[in-house]
Amino acid sequence: MPADQLDLIHCLLRRGEQRKVIAARAGVSSRTVYRVLARLGSVPRPADAEYVARYLSQDERCEIARLHDLGWSVRAIGRRLDRAPSTISRELARNRDPKTGHYLPHHAHTQAWVRQRRPKPSKIAADPRLRAWVRYMLKQRLSPEQISGRLKVRFPDDESMRISHETIYQSLLVYPRGELTRELKVHLRSGRTTRKSRGTRTNKHSRITDAVSIHDRPEEVEDRKIPGHHEGDLIKGSLASNSAVGTIVERHSGFVTLIHLPEGWAAEKVAAAVSAEMSQLPAWFAKTLTWDRGTEMARHTDITAATGIKVYFADPYSPQQRPSNENTNGLLREYMPKGTDLSVHTREDLDAIAKQLNNRPRKRLGFHTPAEVFAKLLAEDQTKGVATTP
Template sequence: MWARNPTISDDQLDLIHSLLRRGEKRALIAERAGVCTRTVYRIQVRLGGVPRPAAAEYDSRYLSEDERREIARLHDLGWSVRGIARHLRRAPSTISRELLRNRDPKSGHYLPHRAHTQAWIRQRRPKCSKIAANPRLRAWVRYLLKQRLSPEQIAGRLRVLFPDDESMRISHETIYQSLFVYPRGELTRELKAELRSGRTTRRPRGQRGPRTRGIKDAVSIHERPDEVEGRLIPGHHEGDLIKGSLASNSAVGTIVERHSGFVTLIHLPDGWAADKVAAAVSAEMSQLPKWFAKTLTWDRGSEMARHKDITAATGIDVYFADPYSPQQRPSNENTNGLLREYMPKGTDLSVHTHDDLQAIAKQLNDRPRKRLGFYTPAEVFAKLLADNQTAGVATAP
């Protein structure tokens, strides 16, 4: 337990924790609790940005806060230790130790809230975490963090890499605590910068707003084949542009295959006019096997005004999401967020060469995904390719 400012009362600390759990802003919390915003910030940081849930308790064999309140009430009424024990269905020794151990040293009275806090502190006794006790595991976690994998991806990937080694198991929550929660910090501070969010504390994600425009002869997403929805059949893609600074008029096309998560990046060095986009998309998608390039779902941006040219050149059917519905292209939206690590908003994207984009796409395709059982899109695509080649040989005359 961290040492707090002695001028903050238990009631103030409880109020601060309660408001942090509700997601209130620090300025409002400071005003209501009667402290400065810096104090609230220090408390939030030491909790790693994630306060203890209000209902969190240890195992039921330990006394709960409600039981401690009942002990205090009955003790003040003059009940005996055995009488309180029978009422709570606890051992008399449990009640006796509780009253002796958790009396207030100044007043001598049993105070349930203070008793519960002290019990929580004792149960959080310092102990070595799994990362601190296992140098090999710690080295792998550090390595994968530097590869820009999220803690959840690291936890899942370690199961794939070491399927028979129980010592290489770790939860993503343990990794987060080792990064953020005082006084652990087994993973050094600079590794926080390797997280995709780049944040020093944990907090809920924001949401990106979509940009949509009308487009002629657009075929609605609702006319797509039913097989697209389940992600079970490969060959169905989602696409969009990420745009650079206004002065540069630059953009990069992003296409993601729904089944495998395989990413294809489109080089657009001369802008994102409809004819240029159609030509670039056609050139990249023509390199994919026919069974892996069946449909493409895009938003309603004007860059896809020549979508019929893409269909004519590649045989891919192009569909368009509803206006203001980025959730209809979830794989692509997620990928665009990841790409902003490499190509930040407001920058000139024309500086990225075709080879640069291929290198970025390779990194994304080598990143394990939870929904793929922590295999990578590249591994899934390679397996699909091998299976289709085998099937082709088997059916050949």
């Protein structure tokens, strides 16, 4: 870190600024500010530093004491001070005189300043006996949650031998300051030496350019009454085989088309195979295609250019937006189980499987088959064509 940036952080820490404010001013993360503060040990709070509005002030604490002595309820005090009842309840519980039971506002305010001092020594660092037990049980390959629960069983009447599993995890992975040696990390069953982020999932399909959302799809697609709108995806084989089969289902009839991908499922291969299959369908039966956000559809513009079919993309991790395709994929797993090499299925094999599915009666179709519905649509189109011929 540049010296001037570090000096700025030190200056803002001495002024009592919050970590988030310091991070924004210095152009670093809040975690970086914490690390600087940890190396300093602590920074003396300036005499003129004040609480931000979210903390109770000394005047509010005095008012809590006065109203509490008058017999006001926690909720009534909260309404008077515009604070949550839980805030008042915790404040009263942690700052009572152990002998008399009275709330001590001035002592409470002083203790609040003390409790805010950072960094704090962890509970493990402050208690050698607790630390020894945690070390022992980690070496026995117990998880932090098991350690926390086991200590309650082992020492049912000793409150000093209580520790949460989160505190153990933080001591091991987040803020190791020597209280637990790094060697003990290897005893965690996960095998990780760093904390796994639980933040927002990143979209691994971000490489699809010019993707049109499912929410921009024509309204006529939703009710299944008009034929020509399809849903598609890949079903994949074993990791070793890196094989896949494309599956496309027409929403009105349930008609299934299987895409043979003998050369793998790279985007250009999928685009060429989908274009070849869909171009064999009548134009009125091939209007739109809604696909999962898999990168195999990165060349979706090639499909549109070759066939005129408009491609739309479902939201990430939303298979329920392609119900016909998801249902069909479940049926296909009877023929192509998970974890198997799908490259062994020839074009003829896929045609035979699709034929079986298309001749399977569907309750939604009044127990007619997709093949029968498709044949009826073809006949109606041919009749229209004859009727309009001059």
